[in-house]
Amino acid sequence: MAPLLRVTPAGLYCEVGDFYIDPWRVVARAVITHAHSDHARRGMGRYLCSEPGRYVLQSRMGPGAEIDTLAFGANLTMNGVHVSFHPAGHVLGSAQVRVEHQGEVWVVSGDYKLEPDATCHAFEPVGCHTFITESTFGLPVYRWPSQDQIKDQIVQWWRDNQQEGRTSLLMGYSLGKAQRLIGLLDETQGPIYTHGSVEILNDAYRAAGIKLPPTQKVHSGLLEADFNRGIVIAPPSVQGTPWTRKFGHVAHAFASGWMAIRGARRRSNIERGFVVSDHVDWPGLMLAIRQTGCERVLVTHGYSAIVVRYLQEQGYDAAILETEFRGESADDDPLASEEVIGEEVPSKDRAGDHPVE
Numbered sequence: 001m002a003p004l005l006r007v008t009p010a011g012l013y014c015e016v017g018d019f020y021i022d023p024w025r026v027v028a029r030a031v032i033t034h035a036h037s038d039h040a041r042r043g044m045g046r047y048l049c050s051e052p053g054r055y056v057l058q059s060r061m062g063p064g065a066e067i068d069t070l071a072f073g074a075n076l077t078m079n080g081v082h083v084s085f086h087p088a089g090h091v092l093g094s095a096q097v098r099v100e101h102q103g104e105v106w107v108v109s110g111d112y113k114l115e116p117d118a119t120c121h122a123f124e125p126v127g128c129h130t131f132i133t134e135s136t137f138g139l140p141v142y143r144w145p146s147q148d149q150i151k152d153q154i155v156q157w158w159r160d161n162q163q164e165g166r167t168s169l170l171m172g173y174s175l176g177k178a179q180r181l182i183g184l185l186d187e188t189q190g191p192i193y194t195h196g197s198v199e200i201l202n203d204a205y206r207a208a209g210i211k212l213p214p215t216q217k218v219h220s221g222l223l224e225a226d227f228n229r230g231i232v233i234a235p236p237s238v239q240g241t242p243w244t245r246k247f248g249h250v251a252h253a254f255a256s257g258w259m260a261i262r263g264a265r266r267r268s269n270i271e272r273g274f275v276v277s278d279h280v281d282w283p284g285l286m287l288a289i290r291q292t293g294c295e296r297v298l299v300t301h302g303y304s305a306i307v308v309r310y311l312q313e314q315g316y317d318a319a320i321l322e323t324e325f326r327g328e329s330a331d332d333d334p335l336a337s338e339e340v341i342g343e344e345v346p347s348k349d350r351a352g353d354h355p356v357e
Contacts, residue, residue, distance in 0.1 A: 004081075004099060004106045005132070007322060012108065012132075014099060017081030019048075021097055021108050024324040031083065033110025034094035035060045036175060038326045048076070050085040052121065053093020055204040056175065072121065088112035089123030090278050091176030092205055098126050106130045107292060111327060113277065114284035115144060119179045119210050125291035133289065135302030136279040136327030137257050144257070144281045150274055151184040157253065157272055158189060158231050167224075167247035168231040171239060171270075172255040173328075174198050176278050178233050179205050179212060181255055187213040191230035194218065195243075198233050224248040239270070257281070257328055279328055289316075301325040 005014050011023030019029040024038075028045035035056045040047070042061055049057050051069040058067060070076055072095070075084045085095035090111040097108040107128040116122040154170070161168045172178050174197040182202070185192055192215045194202060199217040206212060218232065227247045236254060238244055252270040257277030264273065280288060285307070289297055298321040299307045311318035 017078040050095040055207045059204045087121035108132045130296040131294040132298045135307040138303035138307040142281045161251045166251045167227040171236045193232045195234035301327045
C-alpha cells in the first residue's frame with residue numbers, strides 16, 4: 001500500500017488528495033503550515049492556510065496570491081482525503097496538518113513549540129498513526145528557559161543600556177521571533193523601534209487581532225538620543241551594515257535557540273545572547289511525539305539522524321524524511337564546531353524515559 005504522503009521533487013505530496021504540503025517547487029495546490037520562507041514559497045496556484053495565518057501569508061506571498069483559509073479544527077475534504085489544521089504554537093497561524101484517508105491518519109507538524117506565548121495559538125497534540133516532526137533543536141542540550149526568565153533578562157539588559165547611554169539593538173527573525181520579543185516589552189520603559197521588515201509583519205499581526213505594544217519604524221527623523229532611550233528590534237541581517245550606524249553607541253544582542261550553546265554568541269560577534277526559540281526543545285520534542293500516540297515517526301530538518309536513533313531505541317518505528325525545510329538555520333549551527341561537554345543522547349538502557357520528562 002502506498003504511503004499517504006511521500007516526498008517528490010516538488011515537495012511532500014498526497015497523491016490521493018492531489019495536494020502538496022509546504023512544497024518547494026511551484027504546484028497547483030499548496031497546503032501551508034506557516035509563512036516562513038522555507039515552508040511558504042511564491043508562485044503556487046492556490047494556497048490553503050489556517051484562518052489566523054491569512055494576513056501573514058498574504059504579506060509574504062504578495063497581494064496577487066490566491067489564498068483560501070480553514071479555521072483550526074475545521075475539516076476540508078479533497079478527493080476523499082480529510083484535511084484539518086491544528087495549532088503548532090510556532091508563529092501566528094502556524095499549523096499542524098492532519099491528513100486522513102480510509103481511517104489512516106498522518107500529521108505534519110511543520111515547525112512548532114510547546115511553550116505558549118501571547119502572539120499565537122498554543123500547540124495542541126493531535127493523535128495519529130504517523131507523525132512527521134521537525135528536529136531543529138533535537139539534542140538534549142537544548143532546553144529552553146521560561147518566558148518569564150527571558151523577559152526579566154531582556155528588561156534588565158535594556159535598563160542597563162539606558163543608564164549607559166547605549167542603544168539596545170535586539171535581533172531576531174522578522175516573522176514570529178520579533179513579535180514575540182516585542183510582546184515581552186513594556187512601552188513605559190521607553191520607545192520600541194523596529195526595522196521595516198519587522199513593522200510590516202507587526203501590521204499583519206495586529207490585523208489578525210494580536211495585541212502588541214506600540215512600535216515605531218526607524219526613520220531618518222529620529223535622533224540618537226531617541227534611540228538611546230529605546231530598544232530597536234531588527235532581523236539578524238542588519239548586523240554590521242550601515243543601517244545600524246544611525247544608533248550611535250550600540251549594545252548588540254541576538255535572540256535564538258542557538259544561544260544555548262557556549263561559544264555561539266562569540267562566533268556571532270555579539271555582546272549578549274538570549275535563549276529564545278520558536279522551535280521545540282528536546283523535552284518538548286519527546287513529549288509531543290508521545291502525546292500523538294503515533295506508531296511511526298518521520299523526522300526532518302535538524303538533528304534527524306540522532307533523534308531517529310534515539311526513537312528507535314525507545315521502540316518507535318522511526319526514519320529520516322529528507323526535505324528542503326531549514327528550521328532556524330539562517331545562522332551556522334554552532335554545534336558544527338562546538339564541543340558540548342557533559343551532554344550526549346541518552347541510551348534506552350541508561351536513561352529510560354527520563355530525557356522526556
